[in-house]
Amino acid sequence: xxxxxxxxxxxxxxxxxxxxxxxxxxxxxxxxxxxxxxxxxxxxxxxxxxxxxxxxxxxxxxxxxxxxxxxxxxxxxxxxxxxxxxxxxxxxxxxxxxxxxxxxxxxxxxxxxxxxxxxxxxxxxxxxxxxxxxxxxxxxxxxxxxxxxxxxxxxxxxxxxxxxxxxxxxxxxxxxxxxxxxxxxx
Amino acid sequence: xxxxxxxxxxxxxxxxxxxxxxxxxxxxxxxxxxxxxxxxxxxxxxxxxxxxxxxxxxxxxxxxxxxxxxxxxxx
Numbered sequence: 001x002x003x004x005x006x007x008x009x010x011x012x013x014x015x016x017x018x019x020x021x022x023x024x025x026x027x028x029x030x031x032x033x034x035x036x037x038x039x040x041x042x043x044x045x046x047x048x049x050x051x052x053x054x055x056x057x058x059x060x061x062x063x064x065x066x067x068x069x070x071x072x073x074x075x076x077x078x079x080x081x082x083x084x085x086x087x088x089x090x091x092x093x094x095x096x097x098x099x100x101x102x103x104x105x106x107x108x109x110x111x112x113x114x115x116x117x118x119x120x121x122x123x124x125x126x127x128x129x130x131x132x133x134x135x136x137x138x139x140x141x142x143x144x145x146x147x148x149x150x151x152x153x154x155x156x157x158x159x160x161x162x163x164x165x166x167x168x169x170x171x172x173x174x175x176x177x178x179x180x181x182x183x184x185x186x
Numbered sequence: 187x188x189x190x191x192x193x194x195x196x197x198x199x200x201x202x203x204x205x206x207x208x209x210x211x212x213x214x215x216x217x218x219x220x221x222x223x224x225x226x227x228x229x230x231x232x233x234x235x236x237x238x239x240x241x242x243x244x245x246x247x248x249x250x251x252x253x254x255x256x257x258x259x260x261x
Binding site for chain 2: 023027031032033035036039040045049052053056057060061116117124125128143144146147148149174175178179182
């Protein structure tokens with residue numbers, strides 16, 4: 001985390017009106033991305049709501065420590081990823097899936113180039129969640145991050161602590177595993 | 187009469203097929219599927235309300251944080 005900016009006034013600012021501050025722009029531009037990540041990573045709308053609130057509250061408190069080395073979106077993602085991973089670790093859930101990806105991938109006969117076909121878009125969210133729940137945290141996170149068109153492989157690599165090439169390789173396997181599991185949810 | 191029934195069944199089948207085709211949707215990639223899902227996900231308005239309340243008693247971010255973001259031009 002960045003150090004506080006030198007020379008900042010120590011006088012407390014008046015309370016901020018979320019509806020009229022720059023912070024409201026930050027929220028408006030990024031809340032969907034952060035909420036979606038939390039929703040699909042945690043798999044629970046209420047937990048995602050709590051997590052999104054906590055992420056933006058933390059961002060609000062730390063905004064003056066943001067030096068602009070990364071994009072704001074990337075900075076928010078970093079806070080969100082840390083928060084969501086801490087929550088999942090606390091719950092000690094779904095560890096049984098940690099090695100499931102490779103087994104699925106190695107036994108896969110699915111055609112990865114074929115389109116993912118859905119007949120009923122109303123149930124799409126449930127199918128996606130079920131599929132993501134079957135993936136490891138690492139694959140799930142990579143897929144959710146690469147789905148954000150604002151993020152490059154370099155930025156994703158920085159967020160997950162891996163090289164862009166490693167990200168590309170893992171994403172290839174993650175996509176294939178997702179396709180196999182998604183077919184099974186039909 | 188029998189011919190009529192057959193036509194009717196064919197029409198019914200065609201109508202069902204048409205309905206199914208309209209509901210079906212194909213995604214070229216996992217990313218496309220997830221982007222569609224994200225675009226159709228609504229952020230609960232309660233989050234903004236809770237944030238408003240949570241930040242209400244806190245001092246705001248230092249006034250110059252936006253200068254680092256927008257190059258000194260206040261939006």
